[in-house]
Amino acid sequence: MHVEFYGVPRERAGTASLEVDANTLGELFGTLAARIPSLGEFICEDRLQSTLVANLNGDKFVSDPATPLDRNDCVLILSADAGG
């Protein structure tokens, strides 16, 4: 699926987006931590740390590692404190 980064995650990832294969949200985070070590401090095993959040297709914020993902999904990763 497509993964988009915003703000600090984008800085750390060094890219605005990339393509990843994963069946669940937890699997996605595990893959990201392995592929992008600079994101590691924000990922705790199969979950994001509380300073980041994930959103599915611009609609729903998701955190359960068991959340199923479809190959056509788009996962957005951004800072939890979106305002300011």
Add this chain to the structure above:
Amino acid sequence: MTFGYHGRYLRIDVSSGLAEYVPLADALLRQFIGGSGLGVRILLDEGAAQVDPLAPAAPLVFAFSPLVGSPLTTSAKFAVVSKSPLTGRINDSLASSGFAVAGKRCGCDAIVIVGRATELSVLVIDEKTQARSKPNVRMESAEEYPGSTCQETERALRARLAADFRIASIGPAGERGVRYATISHDGRHAGRGGSGAVLGSKNIKAIAVRGSRYTEYAHQQKLTELSRSLSKRSFGPATAKYRELGTATNLLTFNRFGALPTRNFQSGSFDEAASLSPEQLSATRSKTRESCVTCTIGCEHIYSLGKTGVRVEYENLFALGSLCGIGDADSVLRASQRCDELGLDTISAGGTIAFAMECVEHGWLDEPWLKFGSRDALLRAIDLIGSRTGIGDLLAEGSRRAACVIGHNSISIAPQVKGLEIPGYEPRALQTMALGFAVGARGADHNRSGAYEVDFSDKVDRRHVTVDAVRHAIETEDRAALMDSLILCKFLRGVFEDFYGEAAEMLRSVTGWDATAEEMRETARRIVSAKREFNVLAGWTPAEDTLPERFLNSPLPNDPAASLSREHLNTLVAEYHRQRGW
């Protein structure tokens, strides 16, 4: 006397030059702490709610707090509290840095200004050279400074008085009574609601303070430990966003979610957003970072503009960029810099100009040059507002008053709540925030309600919120009220695991009170209620707790799911009032 406090405020009548200390009871301080809370309580006691905010009798409060002067990171802040000339309701604006520390060292927990000087003046409070019991306050002529920018005034006054004075000043906009003029200190602004117009109405161009009176802390060692812990956490991931990119990073995020107000809220996304993003700004110009006094976060990102630098925040980029349809970064930075110089709230300036641009599109306003996307129009409008010249005189009144003059039911598209222009959060796409805006005591406001945090979480469906969202909105409002009264920077909020517990611990170490987390929660609610009490006395009615028709009549054009009906908003507001016990 309670530790952390002086136990009194300094009341100055600038009509007569008379200054006196007024005692503050320990019980009152414990109930309202400082900052916004203390300021509102003083205003209520001064009977300010029923007074015209620009009349000589209207009080203007600069409130400090028990934490000011302590080593706790981000605690060098002050609140400016008054009745707003823009809304006619309570207004509390916060700013940071050395003025807070120097003001408190003048031996008072707040400075209250009433009256009107006979000529444009500088109010000098010099505790350093005063006898113990009598305040050393004097008025000096400001005849050299009419029309000077905030920065020019500050520089000139420190050269004239002494380098250890700290200055809060107004720009030309405050002198001319622009209803959203700011009070500026060290490049930062007590920005919203027009406190600069209130100071200007008193014929005070600037306030200069210096002092040497320190307060003692009840448990110095514990306070040092807490300060070290908080500073250490402030370097961690919870504040990385502010350190690394600043609030400007919201721009692309909000654009992706269709929540970036564009062309006077006609759309939630902006085609040219990328050109205003911090990523793009960093790629094309140099950048430095700055911090307020005592702050370890360093959120201020200063981008180069020619030979100068401009402090860039999300709200500037949205209000002077996408809201006015302008994607040229140089223009938006220049407009932001011009607002700083004139002493204008960028959100209200951008909101009012964008509103006027749409009125021109509809043929309701005969100013054909004032077009969305026109850099020249934006800069020209800002200057006209600052000088109250031509159409600028009307726009200086803010969008609500301007709409009343323009007619054509333009009030339905005036982007305001209670007269305060809406910040950069599209209410239809962020509906918990929509509730926060509707019920906000000072109007549409992202600093007194952090309800957007709820929308960016799995607690609600941001485009279909239910009454379950109400308690979350209340929680963010209560937390903000306490942070604004302690006072601590909200950019720290992510570092607290138990905010109310830690707040109580800080207060215990400073004051020696046996404060608890539950007491802090009660205090927060008391402060929110005090603001409402002020508004009720000022004429508030429940009908004010709403949004403009635009947001309640139609979904966002590019996102049909982002729709909010009047009936549903009314349900949310009614539930909010019920849960507040109002």
